Amino acid sequence: MPRTSKDKTRKKLQDALVAEAVENGMAAVNVAGIVKRAKVSAGTVYVHFENKDDMLRQVYLQLKTEFHETVTRHRDEADTARMVRHMWFDMFDFVRERPRDFLFLDYGSAAKILLPEQQAIADGFAADIAALLRRGVDDGTLAPLDTGMLSLLLVAPAMQLARGAVISGRPITDDVVAATFDRVWLSIKNH
Template structure:
């Protein structure tokens, strides 16, 4: 891992544990083990590190969701998209915490959130196609994306609860419930 990646990973670990405000640049430098000059070579300040981290993770979310999507079958596409995001969050708990606590935080400026929307263009196009083909209800696509995301997040939270053993049938039930919520009457 290169030094820039180490700084980003350390920042992710720190802010998911203690929040953005409680994470200082000096702590990032100290915990990463990267020299001051090296950090400042890559980033001007803590905000620039957080901006790059936010954009990087947002791009990951958008890319992961649309990975290995088959052509011309909205239901299969939906199922794979759902599994892709669920598996990503289960296997990347820091990314999950970041998406829940940090990415939706008022500490992330709206201008950065707007810039990151570009990484969801394929997801938006998927919902637009479903609306155009009269498979999905004609809702705002941003609302649809957020509801899709929220359904996955809810099941990840159940999975994280040690008292609940999620089986494949439960995941498939959640996907089916989610899918039916988008379908036209």
């Protein structure tokens, strides 16, 4: 039987961890469940991670980095309205392709799993997005709201739709994403 590459095995472990956390909650995650789901030996976990907590932190930070890179890739767009629209649809591309990963990010954030130095990285991502939204407020594109509120108005529908997709097993359609953006845009644009 051919051996699985180290990267593929790590991805299997990551996917198993995310599935366990989303289905059973962060507190219920255990190595035995991850090993069973990933179909690897228990020792394999420790080739990639120090322990369960290290696994949770590393996977969370990896997914957070990927998410941040996805939603900020159009940061240099001169037209702020277009930038925000790109951020939204890029976020939804991530959510539609990886709804469990998106929910894992929410659960991990709520569980406060990161060490202080890791949390500083995650906080930097949030500050970066806040600065992009602040640019929209400052140039008059977005309503004069706190950037935390603007972020919440943009992300909350994605969270709800991701939960629905995971529970139902049905994908989020382009029509739903577009219609939702149109409604959200009405709430965040400067009138």
